[in-house]
Amino acid sequence: MENKINRDLFPGALEMMILQTLRLGGPLHGYALAQHLKRTSEDLLQIEEGSLYPAMQRMLKAGWVAAEWGMSTRNRRVRIYKLTAAGRKQLASEVSSFERMMEGIARVMRPAES
Amino acid sequence: MRFTRLRRELADEMEAHLAERVDELMEAGMGAQEARQQARREFGNATLYAEISRQSWGWTRVERIGKDFRHALRTLRASPLFTVTAVLSLALGIGANTAIFTLLYASLWRPLPVQDPHAIFQLVRAAPGSQSWDEYSYSYPLFQQLSESASNVGEVFAKGGFDSQKFGVDSASNERVAGEAVSANFFSALRVEPLLGRVFEARDDSVLGGNHVAVLSRDFWMRRFQSSPAILGKTILYNETPYTVVGVAQPGFTGVDAEASIDVWVPLTSSVDKGWLTEPNVNWLRLLVRLRPGMVPAQAQAMFEGVFRAHLADKLLPGASPHWKPVLTSQRIALRPSSSGIATTGRKYEKPLLVLLGLVALVLLIACGNVANLILERNAARQREITLRLALGAGRGRIVSQLFTESLLLAVAGAACGVLLAAWGTRLLISFLPQASLPLAFDLRPGLVALGFTACTAVVTAMLFGLGPALRACIANADLSLRGGQRVTGTSLGGRLLVAGQLALSLLLLIGAGLFLSTLRNLKTTDLGFRPEDVLTFDLSFPKATPENRVRQTYVRIKERLESHAGVVVASYAWPSIYGHGGWSGGIKVEGHTAEPGEDNDVGMIAAGPGFFESIGLGLLRGRYLNLQDQSGKPPVAVVNESFARHYFGSSPAVGRRIKLAADGQPQREIVGVVRDARHYGVREKAWRMVYVPGWKVDGGFFVRAHLNARLLSDIIRAEVSAADKIAHIERIRPLEVDVNDMVSQERLAAALSSVFGALAVVLAAIGLCGVVAYGISRRTNEFGIRMALGAQRGDVQRLVLRQTIPLIVAGVAAGMVGAVTLAHVLDAVISGMLYGVKPADIAVFAGSTLLLAAVALLAALLPARRASRIDPMIALRYE
Secondary structure (H helix, E strand, O other): OHHHHOOOOOOOHHHHHHHHHHHHHOOEEHHHHHHHHHHHHOOOOOOOHHHHHHHHHHHHHHOOEEEEEEEOOOOOEEEEEEEOHHHHHHHHHHHHHHHHHHHHHHHHHOHHHO | OHHHHHHHHHHHHHHHHHHHHHHHHHHOOOOHHHHHHHHHHHHOOHHHHHHHHHHOOOOHHHHHHHHHHHHHHHHHHHOHHHHHHHHHHHHHHHHHHHHHHHHHHHHHHOOOOOOOHHHEEEEEEEOOOOOOOOOOOEOHHHHHHHHHHOOOOEEEEEEOOOEEEEEEOOOOOOOEEEEEEEOOOHHHHHOOOEEEEOOOOOHHHHOOOOOOEEEEOHHHHHHHHOOOHHHOOOEEEEOOEEEEEEEEEOOOOOOOOOOOOOOEEEEHHHHOOHHHHOOOOOOOEEEEEEEOOOOOHHHHHHHHHHHHHHHHHHHHOOOOOOOOHHHHHHOEEEEEEOOOOOOHHHHHHHHHHHHHHHHHHHHHHHHHHHHHHHHHHHHHHOHHHHHHHHHOOOOHHHHHHHHHHHHHHHHHHHHHHHHHHHHHHHHHHHHOOOOOOOOOOOOOOOOHHHHHHHHHHHHHHHHHHHHHHHHHHHHOOHHHHHOOOOOOOOOOHHHHHHHHHHHHHHHHHHHHHHHHHHHHHHHHHOOOOOOOOOEEEEEEEOOOOOOHHHHHHHHHHHHHHHHOOOOEEEEEEEEOOOOOOOOEEEEEEEOOOOOOOOOOOEEEEEEEOOOHHHHHOOOEEEEOOOOHHHHHOOOOEEEEEHHHHHHHHOOOOOOOOEEEEOOOOOOOEEEEEEEOOOOOOOOOOOOOOEEEEEOOOOOOEEEEEEOOOHHHHHHHHHHHHHHHOOOOEEOOOEEHHHHHHHOOHHHHHHHHHHHHHHHHHHHHHHHHHHHHHHHHHHHOHHHHHHHHHOOOOHHHHHHHHHHHHHHHHHHHHHHHHHHHHHHHHHOHHHHHOOOOOOOOOOHHHHHHHHHHHHHHHHHHHHHHHHHHHOOOHHHHHHOO
């Protein structure tokens, strides 16, 4: 069922982007994170905002992010996520494997240029 | 708890997300309604995301079980008749199992509440083959010898028998407590600590004549002295002797006998005549040992055996009679594991209880069969629902687990009711056991072990009756049941097999019950030689210092006073007991009879008051009974029984011959009468050679034969005893038949319970059969309708139903018969000992049980068959 929802992304892509966002933007709550992803991708990615939450729960469980309750700018009680050391390590390894994969795909797609 | 918190937090978080988005959209100028819709669209399916999020917590399994549980509860509540029937039959089965297990556990297996009970063994002085080998088998000198030489093996400790003892605080009273005498190291060897004061120490046994100190059990101290700490140093009267209370034992410790709850302990040396402490021929002690860590029982046993052999050669054999010597030399010392204490009663009933546990396990199996059948039927009715859910994509595993949850719930409810039933049932069981002057006091508090047993039984039963139908429901052909119209003919094979199995098991139970009932009947109809009906018996006790003459006069006065009542035929007394274990025996010389070497010239003896034979209804063969005149001992006379006369005199007359009793002060006695053989030592015992001498002894029992009802006669006895002498105290008034029945208590227990369970099994199996036949008919309603519309008669339909059912009954009965014959052969050794006058494969019992079961089964099949024949063809066809 999960695969259907994130059909535009490969497995782990959402997590990788969330981790990266947290690394660059510092601690964020769910809504801010969603908006940030939307803005920076310039709406190119079709992500339902709700799909963030299963990903957050998985990463919380894996210990890549930590969460605590705080206040949003509109003064609403929200859960704020921040990157942990384990998350940082995970991000690095995912980025490197992602880059290898992209390179591989690129070579296949444009064989003449290589 | 954690789960609900996580769930709420996630919901809050998602709610906040949506609210933030709505705010932002409204700030951008969108209307509230529109903004909410837009926010939701962008968010996606919130419920689905929440559920996926929850999956990562690993709680889904628990959540699913909770859901299944609630669903099962709902469906069970929706069909109360089914639920009540299932729960009740399970409660009966589980309750019966729990009750018998509880009694076995309490009487045999409950470990002593002491540190490391597995190091405790009983020293059993066993003459292989004899009956009462573990009763008071050690003298004090032998105990001391074993104890001293065992110092590197372990600690040997001793106790006398527990008994009901007179007790008082300031003055003598008729209050009774459970008391026993123990060696000074009893508590320290067991590792029982004092709760208050101290327990016994070595010096308590070393004082000449004994140190008169006492230790109380915590329960007694709480009950009798309201837990007052002032009890220490207080003087109590125990067995009419003053003792100083020095301590209270640790909570929970009530002695080493499972069937007794001891109130007061006193040191061995203070409890008996000084003579007993040095006399090697008075055996009154039971010995236990706590082995040192690492000590092998076999090694310890060899050591004890060596000491015992030396003691025999040294002290016992030189003075022993030629008759007694081989008995002594055949005795051995064995170590019996006693982590649960001495368990005399438990061991006595172990075999019948284990056999009964097997029987009630069968009853439970039959009950499982019924519930499984009920569930099969229900699932068949729900087949459309199940198939539909399968077709809609529900996993088979989910459906099986859901159906099984229902079964588990039924089993748990059954177990809960069963535990309540068992609490009552265990007490009922104990009421079958003979009560002595000290009532049986097993520790029946439900413990982890008993509850664990019940829980395991419940889970196993649920698997037995639930898993099969649940799996079957899912395997059923999906097409067939979705296509509507229940045009299914015939009953399910599973249900039919179950019923055949139930019939087979019922036959086993019926045969078991038949065997035990015949045993009991044979025992009860065996001629005892005397007639215990219409006789009340009671014992008397007097304060210790009462002169013997006064007691003797009281006996005579009571006899006269009782006989003055209209309705009282005759009252008399005798010593020792006239029925039961033990007795009075001794050597004899018969004038004109030369004893051959090795000939057993010991006879049983009873000192009988005037009217004794008339009171117990012991028939006279020749000569005369003992009369009042004979009591004076001038001239000395005796009455003997038939066996005696036949052994010593053959066909020549016994009356007028002379005998000399070794235990007698009289020179010679003349035989004045011959009476019938009475089985004084139990129905299963042979009739011994008996000599009845006129006389009276302290502690003699009374026998009152009367045409009055027992209650009225008891009142008369109480009034007359008190009028005869105020200080006389009546110990127990009971019908003589109670004593007789107590001797067959094991058989009574087995017969009563096996017939109750046998009947229960047959009823359960009949209900099962009836249900299966009725269900089969209900599924064939339209077929029968068509048949009848086409001209079939009622009889034809009945025959049709029966023709399908009879093979089932025959198969069940045949399987049961094969099982019973096999069991009778396999268990022959175990069962034969429990039977009397009937063989394990008794043809009459087998035939009777089979006929009974077949008749009940036919009846159970006939009832629904008759209903089937009354089907109205029109209604049946309109079903279509």
